[in-house]
Amino acid sequence: MKLAAKHKTGLVFFPAFDWAISPSHPEREERLLYTQDQILEEGLLDIEGITEFKPDVVTVKDIQRVHFCVPDVWAATTESHFISAGGAKTIGMAVMDKKIEKGFALVRPPGHHAMRVVHGSRGFCNINIEAIMIEYLRQAYDIQKVAIVDTDCHHGDGTQDIYWHDPNTLFISVHQDGRTLYPGSGFPNEFGGATALGTTINIPLPPHTSTEGFLYTLKELVLPILSDFKPDLIINSAGQDNHYSDPITNMNFSAQGYAELTALLQPDIAVLEGGYSIEGALPYVNLGIILAMAGISYSHVKEPDYDPDKIRQSPQTTTMITKTCDIIRDQWEQRGYYQDKLLGNKEFHERHRRIFYDTDNIMETQKEKLRACHDCSGALRIESSSDHGQNILAVHIPRGACNNCINIGRQWHETARGAGFNLALLQDRVEDAYLSTSF
Amino acid sequence: MIIGLDVGGTHTDVVLLNTQGLIKEIKVTTDHADLFNTVLRGLDHITQGIDPHRIERIVLSTTLTTNAIVQHQLAPVGMIVSSGPGIDPQFFRPNQHYFPISGCMDHRGREITPVNAAEIDSLAAQLKSAGIRYVGVVGKFATRNPSHELCIQNQLNGSFEKIFVGHKISGNLGFPRRIATTYLNAAVYPIHKEFFEAVTQSLQKKEICAPIRILKADGGNTRFESSIAFPGQTILSGPAASVLGSMSFAAPSEESLVMDIGGTTTDLAVLINRVPLLKPQGITIDQHKTLIRSLDTLSIGVGGDSAVQLVDGRLHVGPQRKGAAMAFGGPAPTPTDALFVMGEMSDGDGAAAKQGIAALARKMNLTVEDTAAKILDVACQKILDGARNLIDRINRKPVYTVHELQEGYLVKPQHLLILGGPAPHFAKRLKQVSNYKVNVVPRWKIANAIGTALARTTSQVTLLADTEQAIAIAPEEGFRMEIGFDYTRQQAIDSALNLLRQKALQKGANPEHLEMDVHEEIQFNMVRGFNTTGKNIRVKVQIKPGLIAGYDPGPKT
Numbered sequence: 002m003k004l005a006a007k008h009k010t011g012l013v014f015f016p017a018f019d020w021a022i023s024p025s026h027p028e029r030e031e032r033l034l035y036t037q038d039q040i041l042e043e044g045l046l047d048i049e050g051i052t053e054f055k056p057d058v059v060t061v062k063d064i065q066r067v068h069f070c071v072p073d074v075w076a077a078t079t080e081s082h083f084i085s086a087g088g089a090k091t092i093g094m095a096v097m098d099k100k101i102e103k104g105f106a107l108v109r110p111p112g113h114h115a116m117r118v119v120h121g122s123r124g125f126c127n128i129n130i131e132a133i134m135i136e137y138l139r140q141a142y143d144i145q146k147v148a149i150v151d152t153d154c155h156h157g158d159g160t161q162d163i164y165w166h167d168p169n170t171l172f173i174s175v176h177q178d179g180r181t182l183y184p185g186s187g188f189p190n191e192f193g194g195a196t197a198l199g200t201t202i203n204i205p206l207p208p209h210t211s212t213e214g215f216l217y218t219l220k221e222l223v224l225p226i227l228s229d230f231k232p233d234l235i236i237n238s239a240g241q242d243n244h245y246s247d248p249i250t251n252m253n254f255s256a257q258g259y260a261e262l263t264a265l266l267q268p269d270i271a272v273l274e275g276g277y278s279i280e281g282a283l284p285y286v287n288l289g290i291i292l293a294m295a296g297i298s299y300s301h302v303k304e305p306d307y308d309p310d311k312i313r314q315s316p317q318t319t320t321m322i323t324k325t326c327d328i329i330r331d332q333w334e335q336r337g338y339y340q341d342k343l344l345g346n347k348e349f350h351e352r353h354r355r356i357f358y359d360t361d362n363i364m365e366t367q368k369e370k371l372r373a374c375h376d377c378s379g380a381l382r383i384e385s386s387s388d389h390g391q392n393i394l395a396v397h398i399p400r401g402a403c404n405n406c407i408n409i410g411r412q413w414h415e416t417a418r419g420a421g422f423n424l425a426l427l428q429d430r431v432e433d434a435y436l437s438t439s440f
Numbered sequence: 441m442i443i444g445l446d447v448g449g450t451h452t453d454v455v456l457l458n459t460q461g462l463i464k465e466i467k468v469t470t471d472h473a474d475l476f477n478t479v480l481r482g483l484d485h486i487t488q489g490i491d492p493h494r495i496e497r498i499v500l501s502t503t504l505t506t507n508a509i510v511q512h513q514l515a516p517v518g519m520i521v522s523s524g525p526g527i528d529p530q531f532f533r534p535n536q537h538y539f540p541i542s543g544c545m546d547h548r549g550r551e552i553t554p555v556n557a558a559e560i561d562s563l564a565a566q567l568k569s570a571g572i573r574y575v576g577v578v579g580k581f582a583t584r585n586p587s588h589e590l591c592i593q594n595q596l597n598g599s600f601e602k603i604f605v606g607h608k609i610s611g612n613l614g615f616p617r618r619i620a621t622t623y624l625n626a627a628v629y630p631i632h633k634e635f636f637e638a639v640t641q642s643l644q645k646k647e648i649c650a651p652i653r654i655l656k657a658d659g660g661n662t663r664f665e666s667s668i669a670f671p672g673q674t675i676l677s678g679p680a681a682s683v684l685g686s687m688s689f690a691a692p693s694e695e696s697l698v699m700d701i702g703g704t705t706t707d708l709a710v711l712i713n714r715v716p717l718l719k720p721q722g723i724t725i726d727q728h729k730t731l732i733r734s735l736d737t738l739s740i741g742v743g744g745d746s747a748v749q750l751v752d753g754r755l756h757v758g759p760q761r762k763g764a765a766m767a768f769g770g771p772a773p774t775p776t777d778a779l780f781v782m783g784e785m786s787d788g789d790g791a792a793a794k795q796g797i798a799a800l801a802r803k804m805n806l807t808v809e810d811t812a813a814k815i816l817d818v819a820c821q822k823i824l825d826g827a828r829n830l831i832d833r834i835n836r837k838p839v840y841t842v843h844e845l846q847e848g849y850l851v852k853p854q855h856l857l858i859l860g861g862p863a864p865h866f867a868k869r870l871k872q873v874s875n876y877k878v879n880v881v882p883r884w885k886i887a888n889a890i891g892t893a894l895a896r897t898t899s900q901v902t903l904l905a906d907t908e909q910a911i912a913i914a915p916e917e918g919f920r921m922e923i924g925f926d927y928t929r930q931q932a933i934d935s936a937l938n939l940l941r942q943k944a945l946q947k948g949a950n951p952e953h954l955e956m957d958v959h960e961e962i963q964f965n966m967v968r969g970f971n972t973t974g975k976n977i978r979v980k981v982q983i984k985p986g987l988i989a990g991y992d993p994g995p996k997t
Binding site: 002003004013014015016017018021022024025029030034035037038039041042043044045047053054055056058079080081084165248284286287292298300301302303304305313349 | 523524525526527528531532533545546547548552580581610613614615616617721729836837838839840841842843845846909933962964965966969970971976978
């Protein structure tokens with residue numbers, strides 16, 4: 002019997018053994034210690050076809066391509082964020098350069114709660130490491146359509162926000178129902194902005210969903226949507242907090258389940274998100290995911306206390322999941338109809354929001370205005386103020402923007418002066434240029 | 441006086457040294473079919489006319505265990521392996537008699553499933569009836585808690601000649617490597633023991649009673665008596681001998697590349713401040729990835745006797761060696777023959793060398809001289825490419841802290857130290873075609889044997905403390921201690937250094953010159969819920985490879 006990867010698989014392992022949000026925070030030095038122990042003891046990195054890469058560090062521009070950091074990138078990040086985003090970028094490049102077929106960035110800190118505007122840290126996240134990787138890859142390689150499947154237990158509200166108006170990025174979040182868990186969002190009616198309706202999909206699952214429910218959702222809903230969308234690249238935001246032993250969530254997923262999910266989803270790139278059962282789950286879940294990516298048997302990967310009977314989901318749970326999937330499937334199939342209805346004849350669409358940064362205790366107020374363009378995904382302007390005294394104007398000109406939207410975006414940026422803002426930021430994705438002016 | 445003997449692919453080099461320097465050097469032809477005779481001939485020659493009582497130390501670097509593994513002349517071994525959840529242990533099977541059994545530990549050494557005594561009994565009977573005398577016992581995470589391995593060993597004791605247990609072999613993680621390493625130790629044990637007992641007896645007949653020491657792959661030596669417990673450590677000691685022989689000629693605060701240019705291969709290694717770099721994990725030999733500590737060397741298939749061929753109009757040097765150079769009666773042109781044509785060498789049949797190169801020159805439409813120069817260039821380029829690969833590999837090694845990544849220390853040697861038969865001739869050309877500072881190691885032909893003679897005793901200890909479980913263990917040393925909640929990292933370091941001192945002395949180190957060094961000390965607060973429940977401390981200490989004090993390896997450059 003020879004042990005070799007069917008798919009050449011790359012791994013960036015960056016446990017940041019000297020970085021924590023605070024000493025007893027779930028996002029602390031110890032988090033990936035036992036995962037490292039398991040990976041080393043199993044000899045994973047010796048397997049033919051599995052390669053470990055040293056992470057690159059992202060540049061300030063890589064971050065600016067995705068985020069409006071207030072007041073600047075340095076204030077919004079630590080060195081560790083540059084490395085964890087860099088780890089994702091390293092894996093992304095290795096896949097695009099065909100050094101590997103599949104890759105897993107097993108890095109921390111995570112990123113999927115970081116939205117386009119960043120005033121601080123929310124849900125343990127400062128910058129969105131998947132989005133930074135994706136936008137870098139779009140800049141450097143010929144990639145159009147990307148699908149992100151977020152299997153963290155928490156709704157990936159940051160990634161949703163960043164791609165809310167992007168019809169070329171399909172964001173699917175499978176998570177514990179927002180009525181029972183942070184961040185309290187991620188309902189099926191959150192379905193994307195006017196120019197990108199349908200390419201945000203939220204699948205809330207009831208508490209105590211077990212392996213059966215997750216795999217049903219994947220097979221019956223996620224995979225068919227992916228095959229309709231036909232992405233060039235599939236990214237998995239591989240949070241591991243759906244595990245039955247996770248201390249801050251209420252789901253009943255297992256290492257076997259995660260491995261099978263990975264084998265079914267066949268992501269090109271996986272990026273670690275949350276997961277805080279650092280001894281009972283992470284060593285086994287990560288092992289299962291890596292083996293599944295590499296196409297190696299994971300049938301012996303089990304948690305020491307695994308008992309499928311103890312965590313089986315109830316028939317009521319099964320019924321709820323089936324119903325939720327049916328509703329979302331209908332909605333997906335009707336997406337053209339809904340989009341026409343939403344777009345209507347209005348030139349501008351507005352959205353007002355309050356966003357709470359739980360980790361840093363900041364309250365942000367946002368006024369967002371999108372040009373509902375029929376030729377591109379539309380210029381976007383965001384007025385954002387925080388209870389820490391910031392008041393900024395941020396303008397995003399999307400990739401592939403039409404001339405009108407480019408001009409409107411630039412005009413918006415210029416009008417910031419003297420309008421009471423203390424900072425004006427411009428994200429010009431057409432020119433790959435990022436401007437910042439403080440007043 | 442000290443004797444150093446290094447068995448090489450073609451020659452065996454032997455030197456006799458005293459505190460003032462080299463007294464005598466000889467070379468004998470290596471007979472791979474009869475290594476015992478080769479070693480004895482070497483020792484016989486070097487001790488002629490020497491008072492046997494003045495010989496204090498004999499250090500041998502042999503290819504005995506390496507050859508046994510590569511040629512599959514290994515003793516049958518019974519492997520008993522307990523894995524628990526994870527990758528199917530059948531994938532790690534190194535040999536025929538390999539038996540995964542029940543029993544399981546987790547990453548912190550907590551028992552998940554106990555060992556089944558009845559299962560062990562029936563396996564023991566099965567192995568005995570198959571005539572097996574050597575057994576290896578390996579448990580996953582046994583380095584975190586060796587109790588399962590020890591319990592199985594106890595149960596098997598008395599039924600087999602020698603039992604090797606995984607946790608004694610290395611403090612590092614890597615279950616598949618630990619299986620392979622334990623297997624190789626058991627499989628070369630009888631041949632190693634028999635060989636060196638025979639050498640000792642022969643020397644005693646000549647009244648040479650100095651204890652035999654054996655060179656290990658990590659460049660350290662160990663007394664024969666201690667080597668019996670880990671005979672696998674003696675494989676691939678050859679490259680280490682050369683590195684040791686060169687290290688004192690490197691500038692003290694510089695990075696250097698050692699290049700040992702032999703007949704068939706060139707071995708490369710990196711020195712940082714005169715200390716050789718070690719491989720992050722261990723040796724790979726004949727498909728076996730092991731935890732055997734070794735210098736980080738790269739062997740590339742080019743040397744003085746490499747066959748030179750034209751393939752599709754392009755010159756290829758190596759990797760095969762078809763025999764000696766034509767200048768010495770060989771069948772095919774080689775870089776050595778090119779050196780004859782260039783007037784660099786003259787102690788052989790120059791006409792034969794020229795004839796060989798001329799045949800290539802005609803096909804390439806070049807003069808004989810230009811062809812010779814080109815051959816040497818191709819060989820040098822291949823060596824420099826190898827050097828670049830080695831340095832890249834070292835610099836690509838991942839790190840796991842923000843601090844290390846930011847520090848971003850990269851190895852960038854500026855200096856080549858060259859040894860081996862054709863060293864001066866290659867050095868001349870390497871100097872012209874590269875930006876390195878180039879030096880030939882004094883006594884380049886026998887520096888490997890001098891390195892062997894002067895190797896210091898190396899050792900390492902891994903200590904793990906888990907204050908939540910209130911224990912500290914150093915599995916390789918059989919050390920286990922109850923600790924309090926307030927046990928500190930410094931206490932862990934002190935305990936580890938203490939164990940290291942004992943271990944090194946037992947292996948034959950000089951107590952006056954123990955250069956001990958802490959190369960890993962990490963501590964994690966363990967938090968469960970919102971409470972700190974303990975500390976997880978991991979310490980590794982070592983005595984790095986180097987030369988023993990008080991001896992002069994040769995003239996300074």
